[in-house]
Amino acid sequence: MSPLGRWAAVTTVCALALSGCGFRGVDSLPLPGGPDLGDRPITVRAEFANVLDLVPQSVVRLNDVAVGKVTEVELERGTTAGRSWHAVVTFKMRRDVRLPDNARAGISQTSLLGEKFVALSAPVGEAPSANPLGDDDLIPLTRTGRGAEIEEVLSAMSLLLNGGGLEQVSTITRELNAAMNGRTATIKSVLHRVDTFVGTLDTNRGAIVRAIDSIDRLGKRLADERVTIADTIEKAGPAVDILRRNRADLTKMLVSLDRLSKTTVKVIDDSQADLLANLRSLDTTLRNLNKAGATLPKSLETLSTFPFPATFDNVIRGDYANIHLSLDLDMKNLAQNLLGGTALEHLVKQGEQMRLMLKPPSLSVPQPPLGVLPDLPAGPGTGGAGGGDGSTPTPTTTPSPTPSGSPTGGGGLLPLPRAMAPAGAHGDLYTLMTGGYQ
Incomplete structure (x- = not known):
């Protein structure tokens, strides 16, 4: 095969290979x-x-x-x-x-x-x-x-260099140098204060963020209520007009209120001494009420049934009365109840001192057991009730009772009861009070 034919065959094979692989240029090759x-x-x-x-x-x-x-x-x-x-x-x-x-x-x-x-x-x-x-x-x-x-x-740099802000930067630098010349201490103090301020802001950053969030929520709430706020402002117009028409009356009212306040202050200043005296007197009353404590409310309960207690309705039950009465005649308690909390309260203390000075006589009265009356001393007409030596009498028998049935002076009948003793003898009450002694 000639060289020309060989190149034609290679070209054809390459074209077929490239067309079958979908060749899209050199950039598609790895x-x-x-x-x-x-x-x-x-x-x-x-x-x-x-x-x-x-x-x-x-x-x-x-x-x-x-x-x-x-x-x-x-x-x-x-x-x-x-x-x-x-x-x-x-x-x-x-x-x-x-x-x-x-x-x-x-x-x-x-x-x-x-x-x-x-x-x-x-x-x-x-x-x-x-x-x-x-x-x-x-x-x-x-x-x-x-x-x-x-x-x-490069475009931005050319804009800055060609008629940009370099000339202004030079002017600003020159003016800053002129302003700071000789004021170094003041500028340092300002910078220190700025540093303190920024540090304080950084410390309270959380609170500032919360405040900003609250303002944001408030702004959203106001935005949501925009229609309501607009309606309120529109409806407030007539009210403002009414206030404008009554401005003179409102002014007079405020002037009168000012005069009233001045008069009130003058009255309070003039009556200050009397007011303080009344308050001191009231303090005494309140202190005595405080001493009464819980007794005062209980005493007020008896006002509706005075002079009887609140339970007086339990006394009469049908055709009978049921009452238990406690009568306190102690002079100390009476004086305390009647004179306590008054100007005569000191008399109660004086009476207490007088009672301590008076010594009552020492009396001893024998106390027999409850339900037993003391024995009478022996004597004629007692029916042999026993002598004063405390010996127990011995009953005797008699041949026969007297016709009249009356006891004899030395008879052997049982002794008569105390209430039936002869008239010549002392009564049982007297014997009880004297303890059995003549």
């Missing part, structure tokens, strides 16, 4: 030294507002470590208001990379003039999701961004 994707890489899509000059085969990095590569960059119509188009970057990454499904993606570059790459990072300002970033997941526009381009930095 580059040597690329990131290792493993056996089963996952495919992730990310939406960007601007991908700059990012191209397929660019590296995908996590913490500056290559974990994947870009496979496709395409343009897609968006649904967000104000953004009709946005770029969608499809990349493959290793399956063993652990990222939450709310991870962030950005376009960065390796150096000032280096290549672009996709930088993945954990979410910022929110908690990581429990679900991992998996195959066919989408990172939306809200979680993507890009870094500043060198062209943008």
Whole structure:
């Protein structure tokens, strides 16, 4: 085969191979030294507002470590208001990379003039999701961004240098030097005070945050009640108009109130001595009421049944009366009850002292057992009731009673009862009072 035929055959074979593999340019060919994707890489899509000059085969990095590569960059119509188009970057990454499904993606570059790459990072300002970033997941526009381009930095610098703010900065620096010259101590004092103030604010940061939150809640509450507040303000208009019409009367009332307060103050000043005297007198009354304690309410209960106790209705039961009466005639108690708490209370104490000075006579009266009357001394007409020596009389028998049945002076009949003693003898009451002694 001639050389020309050999080249034609090679060209035909290459064309068939390329057409069968879907060749899309040099950028579709894998580059040597690329990131290792493993056996089963996952495919992730990310939406960007601007991908700059990012191209397929660019590296995908996590913490500056290559974990994947870009496979496709395409343009897609968006649904967000104000953004009709946005770029969608499809990349493959290793399956063993652990990222939450709310991870962030950005376009960065390796150096000032280096290549672009996709930088993945954990979410910022929110908690990581429990679900991992998996195959066919989408990172939306809200979680993507890009870094500043060198062209943008140089453009901003040129704007600053050409008619920017450098001249103003020079003026500000010169004026600051003129203002601070000779005032070093004052400026240091101000800085110290500012430092103290900032430290106090930092110490009370929690309280300040709570106050701001409270103000925020108040603002929300006022916003919710905006209609009610507006209605109140509208309905307050007639009330304000009424106050305006009655302004003269209100002024007169306030002037009269001022005169009344002045007169009241004058009366209180003039009657201060009498008022204090009355209060001191009232203090004595209140002290005596306090001494009464719980006795006073109990005494007031008897007002409705005076002079009888509250239980007097239990005295008469049908056709009979049932009463137990305790009569206290002790002069000390009577004087205390009648004169206590009065100006004559000192007489009670004087009477007590007088009672201590008077000594009652010492009398001893024999006390016989209850129910037994004392024996009478022996004598004529006692019917042999026993002598004064305390011997027990011995009864005697008589031949026969007298016709009249009356006892004889020395008869042997039983002694008569005390109440039936002869008239010449002393009565039992007298004997009881004297103890049996003549």
